[in-house]
Amino acid sequence: MKTIVLLTFLCLASSVWGQRHTILDQEDNTPISYATISFGNGNGLFADEDGKFLFYQKWYSDIDSLYISALGYKEKALATQKLPKTILLEKDVSELKEVFLVSEKKRKYKTKKISSEIHDDYFKCWLPTVESEISVYFPKPYEKDTKIATVYLPVKMEESNRRSGQKQRFSTLFKMQFYSKGKDGYPDKRLPYENIIFEITDEDKANFELDIEEYGVYMPKEGLFISIQVLGYTDKNGKLEQTKKYSEIETRKGIVKVPTTFRPLLPFTDKQEGYQTYTRRIFFKNRTWQRFDPNYSKNNNLLKIGHTNYGMGVKYYLYEED
Incomplete structure (x- = not known):
């Protein structure tokens, strides 16, 4: 009986906490901070500093697709039913070419x-x-x-x-x-x-x-x-x-x-x-x-x-x- 209760608890915990996902750079596997996760209906959320976000199916039962984007990366569309724990984004070369560094000088x-x-x-x-x-x-x-x-x-x-x-x-x-x-x-x-x-x-x-x-x-x-x-x-x-x-x-x-x-x-x-x-x-x-x-x-x-x-x-x- 205790075994059944424990297994039931673990299953429930998995259904809640197992919905955490991480967005990484496809090349070097570094986290992509504060990526945008759009639901395609005008609603959405953001990943945190470590590229992690929580998608709980009970919260968003009517959402079947996510559109994930971040500055310097190509947008990626994913079905929520087969949402992987790790999501890799590909760099967008056209955006990266625009990035520049300003040389700072000590001036009055x-x-x-x-x-x-x-x-x-x-x-x-x-x-x-x-x-x-x-x-x-x-x-x-x-x-x-x-x-x-x-x-x-x-x-x-x-x-x-x-x-x-x-x-x-x-x-x-x-x-x-x-x-x-x-x-x-x-x-x-x-x-x-x-x-x-x-x-x-x-x-x-x-x-x-x-x-x-x-x-x-x-x-x-x-x-x-x-x-x-x-x-x-x-x-x-x-x-x-x-x-x-x-x-x-x-x-x-x-x-x-x-x-x-x-x-x-x-x-x-x-x-x-x-x-x-x-x-x-x-x-x-x-x-x-x-x-x-x-x-x-x-x-x-x-x-x-x-x-x-x-x-x-x-x-x-x-x-x-x-």
């Missing part, structure tokens, strides 16, 4: 700062989900070499306007990327800088300062877009938690999948001119950018009150001649 520079726009109103904030990537356009402020030293990210820690006595703890992992400006004014090609992975917790300030000087990000003459994207909450060791990123709600029209929102919230502002903020759903195949303007949605509350831009700020180094 002046500092220019564009302040972020901060407020603490829940109803004027964007609610982040793992589905959405937000980018903000910054024109080049100077004809000569211009380097981005710091990015200022306004954040709201509480998930409502109510101030309770007990502080709600959280630790959220984000990814930052950079894009060129296309001829249509929208974000275009991803610029060849490495992903910047960073963590924001409830202990941070409302004006979160991210030092990116070491990454050597220089402004193209047409300016660039800076994007941020939620990866998910982390555990106490700073590792990305593998949890379900949406809930299912039954309606008259059937089951609706509602994305989980994460803290911190992102304050949008009406104090910046024009429409400089763009968003996209990263788990869709085409991943089309949309400008956050009245054409984006007639029902969006932020647009109704004129809060059309995420109030991101930056600090530049404006270099003098050699």
